[in-house]
Every structure is written in structure tokens, then in C-alpha cells.
Amino acid sequence: MGQWNVQHMSDVLNSYGVVGHLGGALLAVLQTVFPFVPFVLVAGMNVLLFGLWGGLAINYLGACLGAVIAFYAARHYGRSWVQKKLVKYRNIEKLNAQLERRGMLFIALSRLIPVLPSFAINYGAAVMKVRARDFIAGTLIGKAPMIWLESLIGHDLLHFARYKGRLLVLLAAFAVMIVIGNRFKNKWMKNENGM
Template identity: 65%
Template sequence: MTVWSVRHISDVLNSFGWYGHMAGALLVMLQTIFPFVPFFVVAGVNVLLFGFWGGFAVNYIFSCLGAAIVFFAARNFGRSWVQKKLAKYSYIEKFNEKLERHGLLYMVLIRLLPVLPSSVINLSAAVMKVRPLHFMIGTLIGKAPVILLESMIGHDLLHFRHYKGRLMILAAIFIVLLLVSHFVKERWFKSSKTGI
């Protein structure tokens, strides 16, 4: 999706006034439940609609709401089916035990580091031994800096001429996060397989 497309979507939504602004907010929730485009694209639309800080607030609040909806829906309606699918992976159960003991810490870490896509985190947490309170607090803490980063990337892509220097720094930060998350994921699943 091009920068023009993001601007066009934002202009169309803005033309509907309050209803368009609500649609922009709901797009965040929809993207959290069904990730149809990269998050920073939706974040960019809302930054144009609401301004940077307003867009960040909308992105953050509605992303957390979407995560909660997925978590509680999967826990209440699809838990047993997903657990059966995961039962053949012994290391998942060992990792599950870590989540039961240190759920809040792990939730914050996997939100801060893109170890897994957000939609996968929401579904996996729902069927593993993560306490709902730990899921929600971990999500609220861990999503804030990541959504701020993605909102800034969306903003700076739309204003490339003025912010290209900062965009390069933000892109470098994002790449470092990806590399760190790859290392962390290897360590976690290696230790889970060996029972450490």
C-alpha cells in the first residue's frame, strides 16, 4: 500500500466527519483481529485523521481492545480445540509452564519484542496458562512503546521529506528489535525443548 493510498483512505474517512474518525479507530481493532495490512499503515491513517498524539492514542487504545476481544473470545470459545492442536508439541507445554509462573513478564517481553505476530500472541495466550490479568497488564505495558514506534514510522513515511532522517533512525531501531527478538525466540524455544 502506497503513501498515496494511506492519504486517500484518510481523506475519504475524514470526509465523513465523526463517523469517518470512528471508522479509523475501528480499523485498528479490525487489523488487530484480522491483520490484513501492516499495522503501521493503519497507524498512519489515524495519525493523519487525529494528529500524531491523537492518532497514537487511538492506535494504542483500540489495538489493546482488539487484543482483549481476541483473547477472551478464543479462551471462551476455541480453547479446547487449539489446545488439542498444540498437544503434540512437548516444548509448548514446557513453555506454557513458564507462562504460568511468569506470565506478566513474558507478556511484556513478547509485546515489546516482535517475537511473534500480535495476532498469534493473542490466540496463543488465550489457550495457554496466562492469567487474564497478566495478559491485559502485559499488553498495556508492552504495546505502548511498540505502537508509538509504529505510529512514528507511519507518520514519518507520510512526511518523508521533513522526517527522512528520523525515519532512518526509527527503521534502524525496528530492525534491531527484529534481530533481538529472533535471538530471544531461539533461546526461549531452545530452553523449552531441553526443559531448562
């Protein structure tokens, strides 16, 4: 989905007035539950549809709401089945104990430093011993910077000629966060395999 498609989708939704705007907001929720396209594309479309700050707010609220819906759906429908499968892994109880004590911190950090895809955090936390309130608080805290970053990247991609300098800085910041996330993930995997 390129710039024209994002612009076109935004124009189509805008032509439907309030219903189209609700559709744009709903896409932010649905993309979080079912990640069918990269979030940055939905973020860019909503920034075009609602303006930079309105789009940022819609993207943040939609992504947080979608994460909570995914969490509760997985907790209600899949938790007992997954926990039966995880019993054979010896480090799961140790991880669960950490998540039970410091779930909010783990969720917030995993949102800030992209170690795992967002949908994996939503569903993974649901089947582990993360308290719902810790998941929600960690999501609200951790998603704010990433949604801001992805919304600005989406905006600047669509207005490349005007914002190319800022876009390069944003992409560099995003790349640094991914590198940090990969280092954390590799260190964690090494520790897990060494145990």
C-alpha cells in the same frame, strides 16, 4: 498500499466527519483482530486523521482493545480444542507453568521484543494458561512503545521530506528490535529442540 492510498483513505474517512473518525478508530481494532494489512499503515492513516498525538492514542487504544477481543474470543471458542491437540507435546506443561506464574512478564516482553506477530501472541496466550488480567496488563505495558514506534514511522513515512532523519533512526531502532526478537526466538527454539 502506498503513501497515496493511506493519504486517500485518511481523506475519505475525514470527509465523513465523526463517522469517518470512528471508522479510523475501528480499523485499529479490526487490524489487531484480523491482520489484513501491516499495522504501520493503519497507524499512519490514523495519525493523518487524528494528528500525531491523537492518532497515537487511537492506535494504542484500538490495538489494546483488539488484542483483548481476540484473546477472549479465542479463549471462549478455541481453547479446549487447542489444548486437546497440545497434550502430546511434552514441553507444553512446562511452558504453561511458566506462563501461569509469570504471564504478565512474558506478554509484556513479547510485545516489546517482536519475537512473534502480535496476533500470534493474542491467540496463543488465550489457549495457554495465561491469566486474563496478566494478558491485559502485559499488553497495556508492552504495546505502548511499539505502537508509539509504529505510529511515528507511519507519520514520518507520510512526511518523508520533512522527517527523513528521524525516520531513519526509527527504522534502525525497529530493525534492532527485530534482530533481538529473532535472537530470542532462535535461542528459545534451540532450547526447545535440545530438550
